[in-house]
Amino acid sequence: MKGVPLNEELYNYIVDTFAQEDDILKGIVKGTEENKIPLIQVSPDNGKFLYLLIKMIGAKRVLEIGTLAGYSTIWMARALPEDGKVVTLEISKEHAEFARSNFNKAGLENKIQLVFGKAMDSLEKLLETPDSKKKFDFVFIDADKENSSAYFEKAIKLTNSGGVIATDNTLKNGNVIRKDVDEGTKGIQLYNEKVANDPRVESLLVSISDGLTISRVK
Numbered sequence: 214m215k216g217v218p219l220n221e222e223l224y225n226y227i228v229d230t231f232a233q234e235d236d237i238l239k240g241i242v243k244g245t246e247e248n249k250i251p252l253i254q255v256s257p258d259n260g261k262f263l264y265l266l267i268k269m270i271g272a273k274r275v276l277e278i279g280t281l282a283g284y285s286t287i288w289m290a291r292a293l294p295e296d297g298k299v300v301t302l303e304i305s306k307e308h309a310e311f312a313r314s315n316f317n318k319a320g321l322e323n324k325i326q327l328v329f330g331k332a333m334d335s336l337e338k339l340l341e342t343p344d345s346k347k348k349f350d351f352v353f354i355d356a357d358k359e360n361s362s363a364y365f366e367k368a369i370k371l372t373n374s375g376g377v378i379a380t381d382n383t384l385k386n387g388n389v390i391r392k393d394v395d396e397g398t399k400g401i402q403l404y405n406e407k408v409a410n411d412p413r414v415e416s417l418l419v420s421i422s423d424g425l426t427i428s429r430v431k
């Protein structure tokens with residue numbers, strides 16, 4: 214195998230050197246713990262990677278499926294130009310309220326639109342918008358893993374050519390190569406298989422954090 218397996222010291226070196234959290238991001242992590250909301254946001258290096266991808270492709274419109282406390286949303290919104298926008302979808306009222314307060318604290322309330330409800334319903338509504346200017350340049354899928362492929366099918370219709378669809382937790386803590394796995398892991402196995410072979414995209418599973426599969430839309 215080529216590559217250097219990460220240990221904690223090497224991982225901390227990467228984060229300390231390239232992906233330090235500011236007080237807003239640190240505050241979100243602290244508040245998430247205090248509010249007993251699950252600590253399942255992206256890691257700082259993953260957040261920085263999303264940020265860089267968005268800047269590299271010059272994205273203006275970002276769609277996120279799965280907001281939680283808004284940690285990844287803020288990383289992504291910060292990568293956008295003044296007139297950029299993140300639309301983020303969240304089913305939990307508690308998560309949505311906490312995320313909104315975090316967007317205000319970060320001064321990003323004008324750049325982020327949180328859509329409350331089931332992601333599939335929200336995606337259907339977005340697809341009903343006929344204006345092609347409303348398409349997205351970057352989509353981040355990070356919600357209920359069993360629906361990842363279904364989200365991809367909606368997302369690809371909403372993504373501009375040259376845009377990127379990124380999906381989180383695609384290593385599933387290493388379980389992605391195992392049999393007899395839970396529904397979420399099965400969903401990710403199907404997702405990886407799908408986007409690896411779908412002629413509409415070119416894809417790679419990047420082994421950052423719990424795995425991030427990125428697909429460029431042709």
Ligand SMILES: C[S@@+](CC[C@H](N)C(=O)[O-])C[C@H]1O[C@@H](n2cnc3c(N)ncnc32)[C@H](O)[C@@H]1O
Pocket residue numbers: 253254255278279280281282283284285286302303304305308330331332333355356357
């Ligand atoms: C892994 S967390 C998102 C983490 C966030 N992207 C971050 O890194 O900061 C998944 C979120 O998706 C939400 N979610 C789960 N199923 C959903 C659904 N069907 N529709 C919308 N949101 C959903 C959960 O409530 C949770 O807040």
